[in-house]
Amino acid sequence: MHLFDLAVIYATLGIITTVYIRWRQRVRGLKRLGELITTAVFWPFVIALTLGAQSVPASGAMQTDPAEQALNEAFAAVKDSPLENLLTESAVSRLRHEIQRSRSRLDELAHVVQSQGLTVERAKEHLMDLERKGASERSIGSARLQLDNALRLAEMRRRDAQTLDELTELLCVLRSQLVLARYAGAAPAGIADVVTEVWARVEVLGISLEPSESAARTANGHSHPEGSEKSLGERPSDSV
Amino acid sequence: MRSPRALVSAIHSKREHTALYHSSLLVITLGTACFGAVLGTSHGIRQLLYSAVKLPVAFLITLLLVTPALSAIASALRRPLGAAQATLLVLAAAARASLVLLALAPVVWLAMSHGLEYHRGILSAALCYALAGLAALQLVLRGLGQDWRARFIALFFAATLVPAGAQSAWMLRPYVGRPSQPTVPFLRKIDGSFVDSIYRSAGSSVLYE
Numbered sequence: 001m002h003l004f005d006l007a008v009i010y011a012t013l014g015i016i017t018t019v020y021i022r023w024r025q026r027v028r029g030l031k032r033l034g035e036l037i038t039t040a041v042f043w044p045f046v047i048a049l050t051l052g053a054q055s056v057p058a059s060g061a062m063q064t065d066p067a068e069q070a071l072n073e074a075f076a077a078v079k080d081s082p083l084e085n086l087l088t089e090s091a092v093s094r095l096r097h098e099i100q101r102s103r104s105r106l107d108e109l110a111h112v113v114q115s116q117g118l119t120v121e122r123a124k125e126h127l128m129d130l131e132r133k134g135a136s137e138r139s140i141g142s143a144r145l146q147l148d149n150a151l152r153l154a155e156m157r158r159r160d161a162q163t164l165d166e167l168t169e170l171l172c173v174l175r176s177q178l179v180l181a182r183y184a185g186a187a188p189a190g191i192a193d194v195v196t197e198v199w200a201r202v203e204v205l206g207i208s209l210e211p212s213e214s215a216a217r218t219a220n221g222h223s224h225p226e227g228s229e230k231s232l233g234e235r236p237s238d239s240v
Numbered sequence: 241m242r243s244p245r246a247l248v249s250a251i252h253s254k255r256e257h258t259a260l261y262h263s264s265l266l267v268i269t270l271g272t273a274c275f276g277a278v279l280g281t282s283h284g285i286r287q288l289l290y291s292a293v294k295l296p297v298a299f300l301i302t303l304l305l306v307t308p309a310l311s312a313i314a315s316a317l318r319r320p321l322g323a324a325q326a327t328l329l330v331l332a333a334a335a336r337a338s339l340v341l342l343a344l345a346p347v348v349w350l351a352m353s354h355g356l357e358y359h360r361g362i363l364s365a366a367l368c369y370a371l372a373g374l375a376a377l378q379l380v381l382r383g384l385g386q387d388w389r390a391r392f393i394a395l396f397f398a399a400t401l402v403p404a405g406a407q408s409a410w411m412l413r414p415y416v417g418r419p420s421q422p423t424v425p426f427l428r429k430i431d432g433s434f435v436d437s438i439y440r441s442a443g444s445s446v447l448y449e
Contacts (some may be wrong), residue, residue, distance in 0.1 A: 003411075042265070044304050045331070048311075048323040049261060111252045115385030 017043035021050060067099045067164065070171035077178040086178060086191075095171075098202045102164055109157050113150075120154050123147040167201040170194060244336075248383045251328045264331035268303075271338025272296040276415060278345045279365055282352045283417030286424045291415040294426075298412045302405040303334055309400045310380075314393050319384060329383040336379050337372035344368045359441045361416050366438065373402070406434035 018040045039046045075092045078084050113119055127143040177191045250256050276295030280288035311326035321329075348364055356364065377394055384390035409415075414428050 038262075038265070042300075042304070044307065045261065045327050048307065048327040049257060051323070108249065108252050111385075115387065115390070117387065 011040075014040040014043040017047060021046060024050075065099060065103055067103075067168040067171055068096055070168060070175050071095055071099070074171060074175035074178050077175060077182050081182055083178065083181055086181070087174075095198070095202060099164070099167070102160060106157065106160055106164070109153065109160075113153055113157075118150050118153055120147070120150045123150040163201055163204050167198065170198045170201060174198060244379050244382055247332050247379070248329075251325050251332065251383060257324065257328060260328055261331060264328070264335040267335040268299060268331070268338045269296045271335070271342040272299045275338075275341040275345045275348075275368070278349045278352070279361070279415045280417065281349060282356075282358075282361065283419070283424060287414070287417040290424065290426055294412045295409075295415060298405075298409040299334065299338070302401070302408045303330060305404050305408070306330070306397070306401045310393075310397050313396045313400075314384065317389055317393050317396075319389055319393055321384070325383075329380060333376035333379040333383075337376035340372040340375045341368060344371065358416060358419050359444045362437075362441045365416070369405075373398075403434075410434040410437065 018036060021039055022036070071092060075087055075089070078087050123143070123146045127140065127147050130140050130143050174191070174194050177194060181191065247260070250260060272295045273292045276291035276293070277288050279295070280291030307327050307330045308323070310330055311321055311323050314321035314326065348361075348368060351364060352361060377398060380397065381390055381394050384393050410433065412427060414425070417424055
């Protein structure tokens with residue numbers, strides 16, 4: 001096989017990838033020409049970035065975040081139906097953004113803890129080691145502080161993961177409620193409470209992600225993130 | 241690009257991936273094009289233009305070939321690194337290397353304008369690539385972690401990158417242009433390998449002294 005043959009195969013795969021990516025992104029014709037050319041030329045990078053972002057590194061299997069999946073399915077249930085304004089596209093994209101941000105933060109924390117050895121076990125071992133060796137009080141104090149920080153990091157991760165799990169469960173409930181609403185023709189009782197709960201969890205996640213921003217918001221008298229109040233007030237009862 | 245720590249944090253937290261991808265590609269293309277142009281200055285405008293086109297192509301071909309290897313090596317050594325993260329880490333590191341090449345370009349240009357001999361020109365270019373590679377490796381290490389496992393991953397990745405990069409560049413030579421050659425070809429006939437070339441250039445350099 002010559003270099004020319006390889007180039008032809010590469011170009012063919014590039015064209016197929018570009019068509020697929022644009023179909024997935026619902027882009028028609030020659031819109032965003034620069035992006036089209038970049039995708040066709042650097043298709044291995046684009047594949048890794050678009051599809052690899054959802055992969056699970058440990059197993060290598062492709063997987064969508066369960067919360068995002070539930071959200072997508074909930075949106076699919078109301079899309080192109082009279083119930084569409086129960087869960088608007090802007091609300092979905094905002095929820096998706098918040099889920100992705102919190103999932104990213106969890107990944108980042110996991111990476112930091114792993115790569116910098118900030119695990120509770122390691123900090124405990126270090127402290128015990130120092131105590132066994134009869135190290136100075138100052139060294140032991142520093143090790144205790146390190147253990148305290150590791151414990152706080154672990155607690156932070158546990159709390160974020162728990163909130164995300166709760167949000168996932170609520171989104172699953174919301175999805176089933178919306179599917180029911182679609183086929184029953186009316187919103188079932190309690191759907192407003194579920195939506196309120198969903199936004200409450202998103203608010204908690206937002207506070208963990210940006211404590212300073214949230215503090216500023218609270219100081220300004222805004223208790224909900226931008227846009228959430230509108231979705232909460234309008235969607236559950238007013239629309240159906 | 242100015243803060244490796246922020247760069248690595250953005251890669252792992254999946255923030256600004258699109259912006260990082262585009263800016264890395266842009267920096268790689270511009271940095272290597274400038275360095276390629278400088279290498280071609282000693283042999284006229286045609287060689288300058290050819291080198292400015294070929295060096296970014298060689299660089300990008302190498303990245304396309306070796307990027308999946310980082311993810312695979314990291315997975316094999318049980319350090320979770322997604323395909324997207326691996327791609328961005330490699331691209332960001334390559335962009336850093338391109339910036340180093342861009343920074344070194346004036347020095348090489350000055351040396352070449354003062355009549356740096358052909359073989360020494362090639363050796364100085366190889367030295368610049370090595371320095372740029374070290375800068376890139378530092379970012380890769382920062383992205384992988386600070387432990388021994390990360391160092392092993394970086395080492396194995398470098399062992400993949402160096403021969404792949406050298407051979408890609410070799411296939412698209414000349415970048416400097418032989419003084420004895422009256423015409424400037426876009427590509428030269430492939431004879432031998434990159435390692436043979438370094439050996440020959442080093443030998444010729446010693447002989448000319």
